[in-house]
Amino acid sequence: MIMDDLLLILKAMSDKNRVRIFNALQSHEELCACQLTELLEVTGATASRHLSQMVRAGILKNRKHGRWIYFRLNTENILLDSFFKWVKQQLHGSNQADKDLKTLEQIMGVPCEDLCRKQRGGASCAKHKQEI
Amino acid sequence: MIMDDLLLILKAMSDKNRVRIFNALQSHEELCACQLTELLEVTGATASRHLSQMVRAGILKNRKHGRWIYFRLNTENILLDSFFKWVKQQLHGSNQADKDLKTLEQIMGVPCEDLCRKQRGGASCAKHKQEI
């Protein structure tokens, strides 16, 4: 492999939010952009940038369904397989990783429509902002 | 593992110069700071910073011998083992990696004293600088 391509993969995995996305998709097969946005507590734009960087590196695949876009790990790429396994193994016992999975369970209980409404409602990640 | 520790490892491997150091030590067991400085064509200070970041992440070990310091991969850490294997495998066939190994052969033919003299002689990485 060209060294720059390897670096693309490694860089795509050396950020906390992106590792959290990886962890989430390790145990949920497929998640909507708005669900991951909700998990990370960042703006949709920020989540989108992280996600597209991971897609560019070949770590994720995405699927469009209506106006929702679902992401999942790219398990087709055999080269990545043992890397994924290793990262997963290292995340075992991580507080952050465990907490995220619990949070995700709650997020999964809310329909995407509601998540999106909440996110555009201004409350997204600035906690103290008030309704007008 | 704590997620931040995992990130320390991943970040330590997501830079071209540091991957090149990894590659060099993958096939040379132990190398002096000045040899790696020579390979990367950066200043000694820059090489030193990369090396210490890798040591901090647990990827490298170092050994002091007189005023020379030798670095090698930390093969004692079993957790890193399969990660190292994976990176090594991905580097297979990389032009940069191959070129570096050839360059290293030449570097190994020069005693450290000479490398260091050359490096402090000002020529280090600014190619056009002239002797006074």
Place this chain on the structure above:
DNA sequence: ACAACAATTAGTCATTTAGCTAAATATAAA
């Protein structure tokens, strides 16, 4: 003790990166 010297650390600066808001795109529903 002192001079020479390999490596590291401190201090700067330029580049990259991650976050935000706002504008643009693309799909769904009215």
Place this chain on the structure above:
DNA sequence: TTTATATTTAGCTAAATGACTAATTGTTGT
């Protein structure tokens, strides 16, 4: 076809990173 809306892209700012030079540290040899 118009309106609403989920995601992406553009433009900006602040923080992180990597490179350099200069100063410091710790070891060798005189």
